[in-house]
Amino acid sequence: MTLLDVEDVAVYYGDMCALSSVSVSVDEGEAVAVLGANAAGKTTLLRAISGLAPVAAGTIRFAGETITHVPPHERVDRGLIQVPEGRLVFPFLSVFDNLRLGAYAQRARASADERLAFALELFPRLKDRGSQMAGSLSGGEQQMLALARALMGQPRLLMLDEPSLGLAPLLVQEVMQRIDVIHQEGVTVLIVEQNAAQTLKLVDRGLVLENGTVATSGTAADLAASDEVRRAYLGI
């Protein structure tokens, strides 16, 4: 069943076209990657799906309903959760407060305690840091917090924007492994990454954005084998 269906979406920043006629669909339970160079429109695509960037043309459907112009907080309440680029934890609130805010949406409140336990099991280090200000955590810990906070929102679709950005290689592995665990738990994942090699190991399918349009798409294996993708994004 199709969970997310983006159809011919265009986004403009002023006169500049950031996305034109982009279509993506993600089935329930899938993991899909969006690859591409800097400024290819990857972040804009996620912001459009979250409702942070206004859509000029096209439609976005989630779980069968059109949400193209639904405000961001209502999309979150339907289970469309994004971990933004640069993590964006609330630096002057405690780690626990950050996590509780993750379950702010109405649909996530009832089972918040349950999911807090799961999140802390997945990211045990956060438990020791619970009362610490989120801004005082290391980059890796902040990424863990951002992931845990997103889990608190009871995601049906979890969108991740560059989760490996600025992390040491060892931490990249750790983060990717946690994302895999979350996916195995049944959460549908849409991941934007520059680190194509790591990401393609994690996902079922992928697409490559270039200058705001879909350049190519296919299964993870096909993309990893494609000469074009290897040269441009895998550095091989």
Next chain:
Amino acid sequence: MDLALQIVTSGLLTGGIYALLAVGLTLIFGVLRVVNFAHGEFMMLGMYGAYWMWALWDIDPYLSVFVVVPAIFALGLLVDRLIIRRTIGAPEVTVVFATLGLSIFLQNAALTVWSADTRSVTTGYTGTAFTLGEVRASVPLVVSFGVALVLALALWAFLNNTRFGKAIQAVAQNRDAAALMGINVQRVYMMTYAIAVAGAGAMGAIAAPVFSVVPRVGLSFVITAFVIVVLGGLGSVPGAVIAALLIGVVQSVVGFMIGAAWAEIAYFAVFMAVLVLRPQGLFGRRGAEVYQGA
């Protein structure tokens, strides 16, 4: 010694009243990134509210708070709807013109309706004073100080101990991330603005037994409040309370030792020293605004 104590006491008492005005101003800036030049006018409206309830129906100004606060809160919702909401995301000059324009509009509306006459509330306790040792403090000043501090602390507790309070802080720290938590950012803006101006209205009502009211009364108060907000650190509620007490003392000490005219010069000197030496203010976070939005 007793004289020094007396001067510091009156400084603290006056400063405490300013605190309630300053916390709202700092909150609006911290959350909406809007400098609310009309803040003093909401205080002025609160003063007139208390004055007229006293003059027409003999209601004690402290009791009028219960009417003034909901009324100004509702007005705040309306102003957000009509003006503030439309300026979010617009260039800074737009915001300045919008709130400054509102300030001028409210002042002149008051002037038209209530004239430029100076009006004062006189009650049974006007002119009475508490005495502790050699220190005297006027009863209305002490009561207003107490009410102002209690309300400022209540606001602080609300921000730190409720889900909505945390949501307000989240919006202040990063608007986009807050939206991604499912927080309705526009609603947070609206409620924050209304709560903050209701605080200014409450401050006006409780200041009515202490200060006279004229349509332009808000201006002098709000300028002091701006100094307090910067001194305390933009966006910091506890910072605003402590800075308010400090400015009150500076005003009182300099006013006594050199002359009343020098009091304002003195705290503007403090203001400039802060901007040079510690631009984030006493309790501000350096670069806190960097986290605002992506």
